[in-house]
Amino acid sequence: MDDSKPTLVLNHVRKSFGDFTAVSDLSLQVRPGRVFGLIGPNGAGKTTTIRMIVNITVPDSGTVELLGQPMTTALQDRIGYLPEERGLYKKMKVGEQLRFFAELKDVTGKEADARIDKWLAKLQLTDWKDKRTKELSKGMQQKIQFITAVIHEPDLLILDEPFSGLDPVNVEVMKDTILELRNANKTIILSTHQMEIAEKLCDDVCMINRSHKVLDGKLREIRRSFSRNAVALQFEGDDGLLNDPELVASMRRVGEDLEVLLGPDVSPQSLLKRLVDSGVVIRKFELVEPTLHDIFIEKVREAA
Amino acid sequence: MKKLFAVVKREYIQRVRTKFFVIATVLGPLLMAAFTVVPALLMGMKSGGPTRVVIVDQTGKVYARVAKELQTGRERPAKRETPRPATQPAVGPGAQQEQLKQAGRMTEASFVVEEARLGDRSLEDVKKDLESRIQRHDIDGYVILPPDLLKDGRPEFRARNAADLFTKETIESAISKATRSQRLVEAGIPEDKVQQASEPVDLKPIGETGQESKGEGSFFFVFGLGLLIYMSTLLYGQVVFGAVIEEKETRIAEILFSSMRSFPLMMGKLIGVSLVALTQMGIWGAAFLAFSAWAAGGSSITLPHVPAMVFVYFGVFFLMGYFIYSTVYAVVGSMVTTTQEGGQLAMPVVLMLVAGFFLSFNIIRSPNSSLAFWASMFPFFAPITMLVRIVTETPPLWQIVLSLVIGFATAIGLIWLASRIYRVGMLMTGKKATIPEVMRWIRQS
Numbered sequence: 001m002d003d004s005k006p007t008l009v010l011n012h013v014r015k016s017f018g019d020f021t022a023v024s025d026l027s028l029q030v031r032p033g034r035v036f037g038l039i040g041p042n043g044a045g046k047t048t049t050i051r052m053i054v055n056i057t058v059p060d061s062g063t064v065e066l067l068g069q070p071m072t073t074a075l076q077d078r079i080g081y082l083p084e085e086r087g088l089y090k091k092m093k094v095g096e097q098l099r100f101f102a103e104l105k106d107v108t109g110k111e112a113d114a115r116i117d118k119w120l121a122k123l124q125l126t127d128w129k130d131k132r133t134k135e136l137s138k139g140m141q142q143k144i145q146f147i148t149a150v151i152h153e154p155d156l157l158i159l160d161e162p163f164s165g166l167d168p169v170n171v172e173v174m175k176d177t178i179l180e181l182r183n184a185n186k187t188i189i190l191s192t193h194q195m196e197i198a199e200k201l202c203d204d205v206c207m208i209n210r211s212h213k214v215l216d217g218k219l220r221e222i223r224r225s226f227s228r229n230a231v232a233l234q235f236e237g238d239d240g241l242l243n244d245p246e247l248v249a250s251m252r253r254v255g256e257d258l259e260v261l262l263g264p265d266v267s268p269q270s271l272l273k274r275l276v277d278s279g280v281v282i283r284k285f286e287l288v289e290p291t292l293h294d295i296f297i298e299k300v301r302e303a304a
Numbered sequence: 305m306k307k308l309f310a311v312v313k314r315e316y317i318q319r320v321r322t323k324f325f326v327i328a329t330v331l332g333p334l335l336m337a338a339f340t341v342v343p344a345l346l347m348g349m350k351s352g353g354p355t356r357v358v359i360v361d362q363t364g365k366v367y368a369r370v371a372k373e374l375q376t377g378r379e380r381p382a383k384r385e386t387p388r389p390a391t392q393p394a395v396g397p398g399a400q401q402e403q404l405k406q407a408g409r410m411t412e413a414s415f416v417v418e419e420a421r422l423g424d425r426s427l428e429d430v431k432k433d434l435e436s437r438i439q440r441h442d443i444d445g446y447v448i449l450p451p452d453l454l455k456d457g458r459p460e461f462r463a464r465n466a467a468d469l470f471t472k473e474t475i476e477s478a479i480s481k482a483t484r485s486q487r488l489v490e491a492g493i494p495e496d497k498v499q500q501a502s503e504p505v506d507l508k509p510i511g512e513t514g515q516e517s518k519g520e521g522s523f524f525f526v527f528g529l530g531l532l533i534y535m536s537t538l539l540y541g542q543v544v545f546g547a548v549i550e551e552k553e554t555r556i557a558e559i560l561f562s563s564m565r566s567f568p569l570m571m572g573k574l575i576g577v578s579l580v581a582l583t584q585m586g587i588w589g590a591a592f593l594a595f596s597a598w599a600a601g602g603s604s605i606t607l608p609h610v611p612a613m614v615f616v617y618f619g620v621f622f623l624m625g626y627f628i629y630s631t632v633y634a635v636v637g638s639m640v641t642t643t644q645e646g647g648q649l650a651m652p653v654v655l656m657l658v659a660g661f662f663l664s665f666n667i668i669r670s671p672n673s674s675l676a677f678w679a680s681m682f683p684f685f686a687p688i689t690m691l692v693r694i695v696t697e698t699p700p701l702w703q704i705v706l707s708l709v710i711g712f713a714t715a716i717g718l719i720w721l722a723s724r725i726y727r728v729g730m731l732m733t734g735k736k737a738t739i740p741e742v743m744r745w746i747r748q749s
Binding site (some may be wrong): 051071076088095103105 | 307308313506554555558561563565727731
């Protein structure tokens with residue numbers, strides 16, 4: 001995938017408001033057919049970054065390039081944007097609302113109507129087409145908002161916290177839809193502070209913290225490079241063995257699991273063997289991959 | 305352009321379909337009428353039948369004349385084919401009294417007059433007697449005409465309601481006329497000559513074309529136009545204001561700005577709402593014309609004849625005022641977080657509109673003064689003041705054109721400036737923007 005031309009390129013982008021620096025020297029590349037996670041805690045600069053990408057604000061310095069061209073108003077039509085704070089006209093009927101946003105993205109006439117019907121059917125909202133938006137539940141409004149972001153079949157889809165406020169069923173629907181779009185070779189940026197979600201959906205991630213990029217790359221490679229020789233255990237019996245400092249560097253409880261960080265020269269196999277030999281009944285033995293959350297915490301500590 | 309059109313279309317269709325629009329369209333003219341006609345009508349209306357007055361004529365000579373004056377309402381003999389419009393609106397200091405008097409005249413010929421002779425009773429006894437009749441609500445008042453009335457005596461008037469200006473005015477005038485006639489007769493002038501000499505002059509106001517113009521009617525009309533432009537500018541400014549606040553509060557602005565630039569967005573919004581306003585006024589105009597046509601067909605109501613150009617001017621000047629004030633409202637809306645905050649911030653601007661409206665009182669009376677000229681060149685006043693000038697005494701065309709050019713140039717400048725503030729303001733949340741911040745936004749964007 002690395003050889004494909006990036007959909008979006010940010011070059012040394014900076015943005016500050018008065019004394020406050022929201023984004024400092026951010027460079028990144030987003031490629032088609034992949035879900036790109038823009039992750040970081042609240043206030044890290046995610047929304048400002050997105051606003052620069054969709055051309056709502058202009059960077060103080062640096063460039064934003066979409067589809068190989070510097071960002072312009074005309075290119076806005078190639079982007080679909082689901083902002084974090086949802087906004088719909090409360091009194092408008094759902095169908096009219098979608099029609100309006102489609103027209104804003106230059107999709108008009110029968111084409112617009114056809115796409116609206118298609119998407120409403122897909123997200124099981126057809127019955128609500130003639131209802132006023134305010135009569136819809138929050139989750140439904142969210143899905144309507146999602147349709148406004150994809151109705152013009154954008155090359156780049158930016159989703160800012162797309163799962164907030166959705167019930168578990170709708171979260172699954174939304175995930176499937178996102179993956180479907182990815183498989184159709186669209187480029188998707190998923191901005192979230194929920195690391196678990198990013199972990200499940202993203203192919204690439206860029207972590208930002210306090211306006212700085214702390215990490216950027218393919219999720220799988222990042223996780224491998226942060227792998228820490230740890231094992232998650234569940235067993236019954238005497239745990240005296242684990243007190244051997246040569247074998248176990250540290251332990252902690254994670255839910256039902258006992259997470260064990262092995263000593264420098266200990267392989268998981270040797271731990272397993274010694275556990276079996278000691279006579280405990282093993283119910284779970286699993287290599288632990290670091291979570292994005294762990295990686296993030298580590299990177300932030302490093303920087304500090 | 306397509307996007308601008310999409311915004312225009314949305315604003316227009318969504319608003320015209322609302323109940324608010326329908327109600328405002330129906331109630332608008334009624335409210336207008338209520339603001340101008342009803343207060344005057346109420347003042348002029350005399351409830352409870354004719355005024356019953358007893359006259360004690362100590363001269364023994366003038367009672368018949370006074371009674372005749374009071375009962376026939378002779379001020380304007382039956383020469384006028386049409387009754388005057390109900391009233392004329394108040395203009396400037398002292399005008400209110402004028403208005404009251406005029407309204408009072410509507411009740412003319414509503415006197416019941418009775419003579420009380422002294423006989424052998426003293427004046428005091430008669431007064432006491434009359435006083436008790438007033439208490440019993442048997443009569444509404446009495447007049448004592450002193451024996452030396454024809455020389456310099458002052459008649460006395462006692463009324464239950466001393467604040468009733470109309471009645472006092474009418475009685476005063478009746479006694480004056482009666483006394484004047486009696487003096488003339490006593491000076492040896494024959495009765496018929498006196499009658500002839502007393503015949504009042506009926507001034508016939510004519511317009512440019514030499515035809516009789518309904519002075520009071522068009523005065524009423526000018527005032528109404530001023531009020532209408534004032535109210536609709538304010539009303540539709542508020543509509544724009546509300547729309548902007550809605551988009552800011554619901555965060556729709558973020559999606560809008562990710563799809564289009566702020567200038568066409570703002571233009572689209574302003575144009576869309578202006579079309580709503582024009583639709584409403586079109587309906588009013590059509591209703592007015594239909595009503596005039598109906599009234600012309602033999603009803604007792606006379607509506608002023610309105611030249612077609614007035615409708616055009618009205619539309620143009622309304623648009624000018626609308627674009628100026630609504631733009632300001634849009635900016636204010638984008639700067640604040642709540643409607644209340646916005647109301648305070650918009651206040652100075654609204655006051656300009658009010659000032660323009662009040663200036664028109666003066667301008668109606670002297671439409672070619674230099675005050676009128678400058679007021680109609682100043683873009684914030686011009687929508688009302690220039691229109692008033694056009695309808696009262698049409699200024700040279702160059703002045704009208706100049707006023708329009710200044711006004712629309714101001715509007716475009718404001719919209720340009722506003723769209724820069726708008727984008728930043730709409731995305732800011734949590735607090736009201738300060739003026740220095742706004743200045744920075746203008747420089748930055």
